[in-house]
Amino acid sequence: GAVVSQHPSWVICKSGTSVKIECRSLDFQATTMFWYRQFPKQSLMLMATSNEGSKATYEQGVEKDKFLINHASLTLSTLTVTSAHPEDSSFYICSAHRDPYGYTFGSGTRLTVV
Amino acid sequence: DAKTTQPPSMDCAEGRAANLPCNHSTISGNEYVYWYRQIHSQGPQYIIHGLKNNETNEMASLIITEDRKSSTLILPHATLRDTAVYYCIVRVGITAGNKLTFGGGTRVLVKP
Numbered sequence: 001g002a003v004v005s006q007h008p009s010w011v012i013c014k015s016g017t018s019v020k021i022e023c024r025s026l027d028f029q030a031t032t033m034f035w036y037r038q039f040p041k042q043s044l045m046l047m048a049t050s051n052e053g054s055k056a057t058y059e060q061g062v063e064k065d066k067f068l069i070n071h072a073s074l075t076l077s078t079l080t081v082t083s084a085h086p087e088d089s090s091f092y093i094c095s096a097h098r099d100p101y102g103y104t105f106g107s108g109t110r111l112t113v114v
Numbered sequence: 115d116a117k118t119t120q121p122p123s124m125d126c127a128e129g130r131a132a133n134l135p136c137n138h139s140t141i142s143g144n145e146y147v148y149w150y151r152q153i154h155s156q157g158p159q160y161i162i163h164g165l166k167n168n169e170t171n172e173m174a175s176l177i178i179t180e181d182r183k184s185s186t187l188i189l190p191h192a193t194l195r196d197t198a199v200y201y202c203i204v205r206v207g208i209t210a211g212n213k214l215t216f217g218g219g220t221r222v223l224v225k226p
Binding site: 004006032034036043044045046049057091093095097102103104105106107108110 | 148150152155156157158159160163201211212213214215216217218219
């Protein structure tokens with residue numbers, strides 16, 4: 001079946017630094033990739049949608065200058081959290097989509113900003 | 115986006131069928147219903163999806179009412195490993211970005 005690899009699975013960074021999270025579709029070329037954020041005991045919140053070679057579309061309330069999304073190829077998207085603060089600590093999850101493979105999610109990245 | 119309504123939590127007995135309801139009364143004619151589940155601290159796992167016909171796969175069955183305003187996910191023989199949060203999602207069409215927008219989900223606890 002379709003597999004999406006997300007790295008790292010967890011990361012701890014200092015306040016003010018930037019962190020990059022990678023999302024790769026391993027056995028299919030994704031038409032679209034999505035990035036979600038999830039706080040403890042809450043549902044997944046969609047942050048942005050990205051298509052290969054074009055700018056990401058951000059959901060209302062998500063700061064595009066803080067959460068930089070690069071979608072350089074049909075198999076790779078990256079999310080960079082810039083100038084991280086403790087309130088950015090969360091579980092970040094990517095999803096790759098292509099019909100007929102559907103929507104396949106990565107295993108998530110737990111970010112802790114100290 | 116079509117919204118979904120699910121009960122926040124549900125207990126079920128191991129070995130019995132688990133029936134998870136979902137209301138999506140504002141669904142449009144070309145919007146699919148998807149079900150995913152999330153086990154603690156993992157990415158969501160695909161279960162099943164459908165448009166108007168009932169669907170079955172190795173994991174579950176999906177029953178969609180004729181008016182498409184609600185659906186039920188059936189886990190035929192629940193096991194302890196089925197304990198998870200189950201999300202019913204209506205997928206918006208391509209003009210709205212083909213997004214999956216998660217609601218609150220149902221926290222299912224399978225008990226021995």
